Amino acid sequence: MSDSSLLPDDLNDDSDSQHERYSALKTYISEDIRKLALILIIAGFIGLGINYFILCICLGLIVFFALQLRSLYLVNQWISQHSNEPPPDLSGVWGALLFNVYRAQRRERTMQAEMVGLIDRAQSSLMALEEAVVLVDEQHYLEWWNPAAERLLGLKFGDRKRPVQTIMRNPEFIKYFNHVNDFPDGLVIESSLAAGRYTQIKITRFGYDSRLLVAYDVTRIRKLEQMRKDFVDNVSHELRTPLTVLSGYLETLYENDEMPQRWRRAFDQMQQQTRRMNALVNDLLLLSRLESESLQSKNQIIDMAELMNQLFDDAQGYNTEYGHTLNLNLESHNDLIGSDMELASAFGNLITNAIKYTPPHGTVTISWQDRGEEAIFSVQDTGIGINSLHLPRLTERFYRVDSGRSRETGGTGLGLAIVKHVLAQHDAYLEVESKEQLGSIFRAVFPKHRLHPPENPSDHLMDGE
Structure with a gap:
C-alpha cells in the first residue's frame, strides 16, 4: 500500500481504487515474486563479482524470508494490539490481507453503530x-x-x-x-x-x-362498562313493571267480545310488540346476570340425555307453525359440568334460531357427540345460511345480519351474545359454519375438564326423531 492514510477512509471515493489494486490474488503474488526476483538478481550480480554466486543467492533468499517474517510480525502486532488503528504500510500478500481485514472491521463497526442507534431509538420509543x-x-x-x-x-x-x-x-x-x-x-x-x-x-x-x-x-373503560351494565340493568328492571301491566290490559281488552272487529288487528299488533319488548328485557336481564356471575362456579353435573330430550320436546312445541323435520342425535356418553339453567338457555337459543331462520318444511338436527377429548353440542339446519362476512360479528349484541328479517321473526339480537357469555363461563367456545342458501351448523365445543363420564354409558345413548 503506497498510502496508508487512505485506509481510514475505506468507504470514501479512494476505496474503489484500493479495491481494484487488491482485486486478484495473482496480483498480490506477482508483487512478492517481483520483489524476490529483484533480490535474487542483485544477489546474483554480487555473487558473480566476488565469485560466491550460490552463497549470495542463498543470502538473498534469507533476506526475502526475513522480510516476510517481519511482515508477519507486523500483521500479528496490528491484529492483536492496534486493530482499531490504520494497518501498517505493507506490500504484497500481507498488505492485501491487512487491507481486507481492516475493511471488514470497518464495515462491522459501521453495522454495530447502526444497530446500537436502532436499539437506542427503539428503547427511547418504549420509554416514552x-x-x-x-x-x-x-x-x-x-x-x-x-x-x-x-x-x-x-x-x-x-x-x-x-x-x-x-x-x-x-x-x-x-x-x-x-x-x-x-x-x-x-x-x-x-x-x-x-x-x-x-x-x-x-x-x-x-x-x-x-x-x-x-x-x-383500563380503569376508565371498566367504569364505563360498569355504568353501561348498571344502566341496562336498571332500565330493564324499570321497564318490566309497565310492560307487565300493559300486556295484561291488552290481553284483557283483546279477549273482550264487545271490542269492535276493526280494532282487533291493532290490538294484535300491540300484543306482538309487547311480547317482543318483554323478550328483549328478559334477555338484557339475563345478560346482566351472566356478566355479574362470571366468577361464580359452575359445578353441577348435568344429565345430558335428560337435557337433550327436554330441549327436543321444547323444540317440537316451538316448531308447530314451521313444520320442520326435527332430528335428535345423542351419540356421546359424557355429561356436562356446569349450570343447567344457563346451558339450557344457550342451547335453546341455538335451536330456536335454527327453527326461525329455516324456511318451512326444512330439517333441523340437534346433536350431542364426542370429538376426540372434546364434546360438542351442535344444531344443524337447512336454512337460508349466513354470508361469511357476517360470521366474525354474530355474537355481538344487537348485531343483525338482516334487520328486516330479525323484525319479522321477533328476534332481539341478543341470543348469540347470551350463548357466547354462557359458553365462555363454561370454558367452551362457539364454532359456526354457514353457506348462503345451504344452511348453518352451530357447535358449542366443551373441553375435557368440563365433561363427566356417566357410571352406566348404555343408559345415556339413544337416537330420536
Missing part, C-alpha cells in the same frame, strides 16, 4: 410509551422495563434480575403467566397500588422462553 413494557428472560427474571411499568405495576430499580412471580404475586397473574395460551385475551386485574384501578396485561412469548409483558390502565 404510556403503556408498561416489561422484558422477562428465560429464567423468568425481570430484565428491563420502561418508566410506565413503575407507575402501573410498582416495579423498582432493585427488582432487576428478580423472579417476576415474587414481584407480581396476584394468583390470577401467576396462573396467567404459567399458562399464557389459556388466556387469549390477556388478563384484567385490580391494581395493587391503588384501590379501584384496573390493569390489562398481555404476555407474548418470544425466543426460547422469554416473554414480553405489556400492561395499560
